[in-house]
Amino acid sequence: MRILVTGGSGFVGGALCAKTVALGWETVSLARRPSQHGLSVQADLTRPIADSALPPGAFDAVVHAAARSSPWGARREFEAQNIEATRNLIDWCRHAGCPHLVYISTSAVLYRNEHQLGMDESLAPPPRFINEYARAKFAAEELVRAYPGPRTILRPRAVFGPGDTVVFPRLLRVAKEGKFPLIESAGTEPVQADLIYIDTLVDYIVRVIEKRATGLFHLTNNQPVTMIPFLTDIFARLDLPAPRRRIKVARAMAAARFVEILLRALPFLGEPPITRFGISVFAYSKTMNVTKSLRELGPPSVSLEDGIERFLAWYRAQQAQAQT
Numbered sequence: 001m002r003i004l005v006t007g008g009s010g011f012v013g014g015a016l017c018a019k020t021v022a023l024g025w026e027t028v029s030l031a032r033r034p035s036q037h038g039l040s041v042q043a044d045l046t047r048p049i050a051d052s053a054l055p056p057g058a059f060d061a062v063v064h065a066a067a068r069s070s071p072w073g074a075r076r077e078f079e080a081q082n083i084e085a086t087r088n089l090i091d092w093c094r095h096a097g098c099p100h101l102v103y104i105s106t107s108a109v110l111y112r113n114e115h116q117l118g119m120d121e122s123l124a125p126p127p128r129f130i131n132e133y134a135r136a137k138f139a140a141e142e143l144v145r146a147y148p149g150p151r152t153i154l155r156p157r158a159v160f161g162p163g164d165t166v167v168f169p170r171l172l173r174v175a176k177e178g179k180f181p182l183i184e185s186a187g188t189e190p191v192q193a194d195l196i197y198i199d200t201l202v203d204y205i206v207r208v209i210e211k212r213a214t215g216l217f218h219l220t221n222n223q224p225v226t227m228i229p230f231l232t233d234i235f236a237r238l239d240l241p242a243p244r245r246r247i248k249v250a251r252a253m254a255a256a257r258f259v260e261i262l263l264r265a266l267p268f269l270g271e272p273p274i275t276r277f278g279i280s281v282f283a284y285s286k287t288m289n290v291t292k293s294l295r296e297l298g299p300p301s302v303s304l305e306d307g308i309e310r311f312l313a314w315y316r317a318q319q320a321q322a323q324t
Contacts, residue, residue, distance in 0.1 A: 001025040001209065004059045004099075006045060006089060007066030008035035011163050012104055012201065016063060019202045028055060031066060045085035049092040061100040061209045064089055064144075069106075069166055071131060071277040072260075074267075078136035086140040090147050098149025102208055107157040107194075107218065107288060109138040113253075113280050115185075117192065120289035121216045131277045152208050154201075156219045157288050161198030161307060162314035168234075172315070174273075175235050180243040182228060183252055185283040191227040192285040194220040197307030200300040207297045217297065218288040223304040227282060237312060249283040 003020060007013035008029025017037035020027045027038030030049075034040045043053055045066055068081035086103070093101055110119050111130040129135035144151050160167045174180045185191055196219055204219050232242050247255075256279050259272045302310075 001060050002028075002057065003209065004028045004030060004054070004062045005035075005038075006030045006062070006064045006085075008038065008040065009033040010065060011165055012159060012198070013063070013065035015161070015163060015198050015202050016065065016205055019199075019206060023206070028059075030054070045088055046080045048088050051092075051095070058097055059099045061102060062089070062093055063102045063104065063205060063209075065104045067104070067137070067140075068133070070133060070271075071275045072271045073132060075132050078132045079139075082133075082136035083139045083143070086143050090143055093147065093149065098147075100150040100152070100209065100212060100214075101144060101147055102152045102154065102205060103141065103144045104205075105141050105153050105155045106134070106137050107155045107286070108134040108277075109141065109155065111280065111286065113276075113284060115189070115191075115285040117285055117287050118289040119218065119287070121218055121292055130280060131275075133277075150212060150214050152214050153216045154205065154208070154219055155217070155288075156196045156201050157286070158193065158195040159198055159201055160195055161311050163198065164311070167195075168311065168315070170278075171231065172235075172238065172240065175231075175240045175243070178241045180231075180235075180241075181252070182243050182246045183279060183282040184246055184248045189285070190229075191282065192224045192287050193227045193230070193281075194222075194224050194287045195304065196220045197300075197302050197304065197311075199302045199310075200307065203301040204293065204297055211297070213296055217293045218290050219293055220288050220290050221300045221302075221304045221307065222290050222294065223300075224287045225304070234308070234312075238315065249279065252279045252283070 005013050005017050008017045009031040017027050017029050017035050021037045029035035029038055029040045030043050068078055109125050110123055112126045125138055141153055144153055158167055200221055235242055253276055256274045256276045259274055263269050263272045
């Protein structure tokens with residue numbers, strides 16, 4: 001196999017490059033920063049890709065993992081890094097023989113501020129997206145759907161593991177400060193959530209390429225968790241304080257909205273400590289129906305329990321190294 005991976009220096013792209021190099025695949029990373037695995041080509045995807053920037057020869061597959069993945073940011077940033085970057089990559093693919101294009105999207109394109117259980121691939125996105133990230137990722141999906149070559153769209157849910165920069169690091173930083181709140185959602189049922197371990201996601205991407213599977217797939221570890229007990233267990237295993245402060249979801253949303261408005265007006269203050277998207281994640285159940293991926297791509301390669309153990313070992317090592 002000969003593959004091109006955008007965002008090869010990032011969390012998902014970097015893990016994929018490490019895996020495919022280990023498999024003996026010829027792997028080329030296209031990213032702003034050098035990749036540690038395979039041949040690294042530095043480029044800004046918000047600009048057209050020059051043929052001369054890449055080594056000659058055809059690619060079996062192109063995996064588009066580069067993105068601005070954040071709950072916060074200006075619309076122009078998401079449009080440039082998620083929509084325009086995807087358009088530029090597709091233009092290059094059209095002139096490169098239309099290789100199999102695998103787009104790493106997100107389950108967030110379906111989110112509403114309500115409980116959503118068993119979301120499958122037939123579910124339409126909401127009339128109004130939950131944030132700019134979701135809006136831009138779905139717009140990029142639409143570009144991929146118009147691509148004339150073989151194409152696959154993957155929607156993983158809450159990717160975590162060694163190298164994670166988005167999901168757990170934010171939570172653990174707040175928990176370490178003793179500021180993690182318990183969001184009291186409407187209703188009596190506990191909030192359920194799906195996750196996917198990074199190695200499980202990478203193995204699914206490899207299977208998609210090997211099988212030349214096309215279409216849309218929802219991807220999780222197929223092991224939904226009850227949010228609060230799951231997180232408090234993680235905190236306890238890392239000797240972090242258990243959350244005690246309870247906040248009703250309406251109050252939390254109002255506070256987050258105020259903070260967002262303030263920081264939109266004063267962007268130099270940086271990212272808000274709380275966002276409506278972040279509140280929604282803890283206030284409402286979000287689980288995915290992965291029947292299609294199980295049938296066509298097989299079961300998860302790493303159990304959720306093993307993934308958590310590997311992540312905790314990595315996190316402890318990172319903390320110990322930071323203290324030396």
